[in-house]
Amino acid sequence: MTNVLISGASVAGPALAYWLHRYGVDVTVVEKSSAIRGGGYPIDVRGSAVDVVERMGVLPELREHHIDTRRITAIDGRGGTVAAFSPGALTGGQAGRDLELPRGDLTSVLYGKTRDDVEYVFGDSIASVTQHDDRVDVTFERGAPRSFDYVVGADGLHSNTRRLVFGPEAEFSHYLGYCFAGFTAPNTGGWSHEAILQNVPGKLAAVYAVGDQPWVHALLAFATTSPSREAVAGTFAGLGGPTPDLLAALSEADDVYFDTVSQIRMPGWVRGRVALVGDAAYAPSFLTGQGTSLALSGAYVLAGELAKGTLPAYEKTLRDHVTRNQGLVSGGTAMVPGTRTQLWMRNQAFKLLPLLARTKLAGRSERRAATSLALPTYA
Ligand SMILES: Cc1cc2nc3c(=O)[nH]c(=O)nc-3n(C[C@H](O)[C@H](O)[C@H](O)COP(=O)(O)OP(=O)(O)OC[C@H]3O[C@@H](n4cnc5c(N)ncnc54)[C@H](O)[C@@H]3O)c2cc1C
Numbered sequence: 001m002t003n004v005l006i007s008g009a010s011v012a013g014p015a016l017a018y019w020l021h022r023y024g025v026d027v028t029v030v031e032k033s034s035a036i037r038g039g040g041y042p043i044d045v046r047g048s049a050v051d052v053v054e055r056m057g058v059l060p061e062l063r064e065h066h067i068d069t070r071r072i073t074a075i076d077g078r079g080g081t082v083a084a085f086s087p088g089a090l091t092g093g094q095a096g097r098d099l100e101l102p103r104g105d106l107t108s109v110l111y112g113k114t115r116d117d118v119e120y121v122f123g124d125s126i127a128s129v130t131q132h133d134d135r136v137d138v139t140f141e142r143g144a145p146r147s148f149d150y151v152v153g154a155d156g157l158h159s160n161t162r163r164l165v166f167g168p169e170a171e172f173s174h175y176l177g178y179c180f181a182g183f184t185a186p187n188t189g190g191w192s193h194e195a196i197l198q199n200v201p202g203k204l205a206a207v208y209a210v211g212d213q214p215w216v217h218a219l220l221a222f223a224t225t226s227p228s229r230e231a232v233a234g235t236f237a238g239l240g241g242p243t244p245d246l247l248a249a250l251s252e253a254d255d256v257y258f259d260t261v262s263q264i265r266m267p268g269w270v271r272g273r274v275a276l277v278g279d280a281a282y283a284p285s286f287l288t289g290q291g292t293s294l295a296l297s298g299a300y301v302l303a304g305e306l307a308k309g310t311l312p313a314y315e316k317t318l319r320d321h322v323t324r325n326q327g328l329v330s331g332g333t334a335m336v337p338g339t340r341t342q343l344w345m346r347n348q349a350f351k352l353l354p355l356l357a358r359t360k361l362a363g364r365s366e367r368r369a370a371t372s373l374a375l376p377t378y379a
Helices: 012-022 048-056 059-063 087-091 103-114 160-165 229-236 243-252 291-308 313-329 340-356 364-370
Strands: 003-007 026-031 042-045 071-075 081-085 099-102 119-122 126-131 136-140 146-148 150-153 173-186 194-200 203-209 215-222 257-264 274-276
Touching: 003 012, 003 146, 012 026, 012 048, 012 103, 012 291, 042 048, 042 103, 042 291, 048 059, 048 291, 059 099, 059 103, 071 087, 081 087, 081 340, 087 340, 087 364, 099 103, 126 160, 136 150, 150 160, 150 291, 160 274, 173 243, 194 340, 203 229, 203 243, 215 229, 215 243, 229 243, 291 313, 313 364
Parallel strands: 003 026, 003 150, 026 119, 071 194, 150 274
Antiparallel strands: 042 099, 071 081, 126 136, 136 146, 173 215, 173 257, 194 203, 203 215
């Protein structure tokens, strides 16, 4: 029986494990965290990826976790409303079909679907990978060395597998001009089922209220390469609206994380018997809202091709879909316009969204990108 080691148990890892097991492959997943991480920020499952979770039989269960965000409000530096619209008007999402749920809820459902059939090893990480013609020898930080037929890195934006087998992150990571601080903050505005986007040139303060929870997800993004609490506080000082409350929460938050807004772009996702999937191979950045969907669709295609013994076809089938979705940020981003002119133009477009939402024009390129993969059928 073919055996495969997957590094990472978030979205791409468990989804890949599910499909490989279904094709009769023996699967081990190694995850560096001590357990599956629940909760987390909201993510989207759209377009072709909805077909993937439907084929997995988890669509009804995922729908129970659907967040149902009803409104996005764009505000200016002082907190005045610029425009308000439905999320679908921006993303081209299909109401009633697409899903939005906490990342950890998706992971928990995928883990629950695979835990009885797949070996999960928590609290460990790959230390070295040595490829041979007929196998891959792997050593671990903690566990004993083992051999596998294939190894797959599903270990995210800062993939360990990619570094070990393909090269340093700097070769593949494309900085999109921003860093962000993400954390949870008290829901001081009584926000419910909604997101607030506050922009001044080059800065975004976002509030994401999941349902009617007493807390919100906060995200502060701005142009820097080295974010810190002090840099964030200095950069966003003086803004009105929700930002003073967010800065107060930031100074006390114990779950704050900083990262760059970047994409992973690689000439190839397969090297010998090692492949990459999801953010590790083609992170599109959260600005596109398509990272999770690419991880799910990528896992589906990779599993099908690997099980058929046609691994190179994984890239051929998926490349165009990835390029289209990564391209959603190429025209300048709607989330963090960099200059006054770009912000003014973005705001005019936002003001038109409620009108456009009644036509097929709203979110057309996003919808086309999300649905651009016709899922192959694998036996
Ligand atoms: C703030 C923020 C907002 C986002 N918003 C959205 C959104 O609205 N819509 C959307 O679709 N996407 C969004 N994303 C992106 C989305 O989270 C990712 O695209 C998606 O989770 C990719 O899944 P993945 O399984 O490839 O990688 P990840 O979810 O990054 O998972 C990688 C896994 O590998 C594990 N790991 C890491 N290193 C090792 C190691 N050395 N050994 C073993 N395991 C390891 C990690 O612990 C983790 O479990 C957002 C991301 C962020 C940060």
